[in-house]
Amino acid sequence: MSTFNIIATSAMGLEAIVAKEVRELGYECQVENGRIQYKGDEMAIARSNLWLRTADRVKIIVGEFKATTFDELFEKTKALPWEKFLPENAEFPVSGKSVKSKLFSVSDCQAIVKKAIVDRLRTKYKKTGWFEENGPLFKIEVALLKDVATITIDTSGAGLHKRGYRAGQGEAPLKETLAAALVLLTNWTGDRPFVDPFCGSGTIPIEAALIGQNIAPGFNREFVSEQWNWIPDRLWDEARIEVEDKAKYDQPLDITGSDLDHRMVKIAGENAFEAGLGELINFKQMQVKDFTTTKDYGVIVGNPPYGERLGDKEAVESMYREMGQAFAPYDTWSVYMLTSNENFEACYGKKATKKRKLFNGFIRTDYYQYWGKRPPRN
Structure with a gap:
């Protein structure tokens, strides 16, 4: 070697x-x-x-x-x-x-x-x-x-964000690598409920499911270096066997993605199916203001509209207010939202526990983090 x-x-x-x-x-x-x-x-x-x-x-x-x-x-x-x-x-x-x-x-x-x-x-x-x-x-x-x-x-070929499951996408798709980072920056584990109320083509819920079952993101694709004579095929075989061995396919997941646009909900379902996760994620058409739950200690992760275009800002900020009101009763839930809108906290009605600067493509955004109550220790 x-x-x-x-x-x-x-x-x-x-x-x-x-x-x-x-x-x-x-x-x-x-x-x-x-x-x-x-x-x-x-x-x-x-x-x-x-x-x-x-x-x-x-x-x-x-x-x-x-x-x-x-x-x-x-x-x-x-x-x-x-x-x-x-x-x-x-x-x-x-x-x-x-x-x-x-x-x-x-x-x-x-x-x-x-x-x-x-x-x-x-x-x-x-x-x-x-x-x-x-x-x-x-x-x-x-x-x-x-x-x-x-x-x-x-050594990769196509960028690593190209996981091989995206059959369709919306107007402004979130890169799979950033979606995975948004999930990894939360306190979520596979045994807790997970919701994305702006799921678009399903990237965040799909990445969450891969993380929840410890499935390697590259399991479904090829890499340019697989053709190189100085990396033996048996090494790739061994590496892929490790991927299979470490996956936790029997880990039950409670993951929901919802979106206002019924066409995106359909595309999200198709993408999840392409990733082999079709049965594991529940997609539905819904507005964020209609969010309700009977569960505790869940995590909400979203990449909502930012209101970047003239005329959109007012509608988006009104939606942020409705979102804040819809999530307010659930104090055991943690909420994580990515947006470039600087009025987000004021509209949401609450100052974030923490925020982190991230770039969505070339757009400078903040990742607003609202931490819910900790689950009691067993």
Whole structure:
């Protein structure tokens, strides 16, 4: 087994949650803006892709070095052991980005990195012509930040938020990784009721069900690194057996998703069915003001409309007031709401126990947390 420098990339504000997930997999890590770095072997690459709920991608660092000239970028890239990663027929497109660096032309940096890799591989594979590039895919990225170049290979392929269950979606779907983070930031466990009163296409209830039964988010999809010759198929088989062994399929769940739009309720049901959770989640058409329950110690998580569009704000703030009134009688329930609306607490009628800044795509939002009474100890 080899040891790799691995990066799990993260949306802004979710780094601590991704780091907690990485540590729970058994890997020590360092946290930086937008990335969690750790060391691991081939099995760590497979397990990270299968298990990380809130990371965007899993990448391996091939090299990290200072580069202030194109010559330096070329020579230091060429000095890296590319033959360890890329077979002779590898398809290896190079993408790039540059922030606060002397080498600011991204297209030039991409071309230079590509040429340096080709030069290295020509020597190693004793080849004079072009490489066919008709084999497995290795997506390479050169990222320059303050004159330090980090060159990585993406092991995930499609972003990790693409779980493979989303048959349909609404106008502004919540990313699965953020939905999972919203659930993980609560005090919910699978033995308590869970409600999403703005379920849309069902992403939050589906992610809650996966968490409640400890089902790995990547169980239903493939990853680009499964095609690589230096990660044996048996490792992926072992990693997937671990996924099966750790799932708690017999954990009963009480999860409800509701929405004002009957079409979204139908789509949510189809998505849950696609995820293999069709029987476990109850979806229904309902307005939030009609919420009632006879249960205790439940958790409500929602991504309600924000009222960003002109004319929507008044209706949305009126709905926040109705929501506050509907939830008020249930003091054992905890409520968690994500919105960019700065008047939320005033409309809801109560100051949050805690709030956390998160980004929903490019929208800066706050996650308002209202903690209910603790259940009595047995």
